[in-house]
Amino acid sequence: MSNMILLGTRKGTVIFDRSNAGWVPRPIEHPGIPVCYAARDPRDGTLWASLDHGHWGPKLSRSRDGGSTWEDVLSLKYPQGARYIVKYLPTPDFNPAALVGQPEYKDATVFKIWSLTFGPAGQPDRLYAGTIPGGLCVARTTDGGQSWQAFTHGLPQQNAYDIVLRHGLDVSGDTLCFGGTTGNVYVSEDRGETWQCLGHHFPPVYSVRFG
């Protein structure tokens, strides 16, 4: 039974603790800063908050002492050459040969760290992150967020318009699976390094969970 509730809010991280008197909120952490994701790593109890500074870029904050003190973690960065679509997001009837309406691309820099998923118990310090606006890639850290690697092998890097929702990625041991809003589902059996497609024509996928 969990004794903690974490809220990521527009103005900071709110933590509630269970007590005999009911759920008791603590003073707000990261006051004034939008927190788009907050979660507790079930493996070692580390708390994570994804901060969404309006001016200073996305940052990850981590607490190893149950929320008493927090530290900045070196932030996730895209690899050189990452890009995103600025306009003309193609529709299903998009004609790649047409002279007009071609997508325009721009170099991508991390705008938001939208979700975090923790690796299995046997792989401490392994986390997976979902970001905006990246290409189709899965970012992984094996050292608790100090450094990140982005994997794209087996994932389409051109004409890919997949959007992965917050519950669209799950982890079970070395196996990862995610699905996107364009109906593609991918699975990796080597911790995200290479991917294969389970099908391209599902309805928009809202959630993926291992059974």
Place this chain on the structure above:
Amino acid sequence: MPTVEMTRHLYRFFPVLENRTIEVPPGSVADVLRAVDEIAPGFSDYVLDERGALRRHVNLSLDNTVVFDRQTLSDHVSEGATLYIFQALSGG
């Protein structure tokens, strides 16, 4: 020596920069920011993106002139100049 002044908001993350005069050697804007990052490790990650360009909602000015090169930060910061770092009032 050029000096660097910045919005108080950044002191929250880098208290080491508060209540002191920040003086760095002359050079490009990129050199100056690198020097500040040496005083306060991690600082440039707040002002620049992972390509080394100025973040979209951050402005720099050299004395009374807004910094022109936001991509590679090549504007020269001369002896006696002040580099100001502040947030853009953008958005709606």
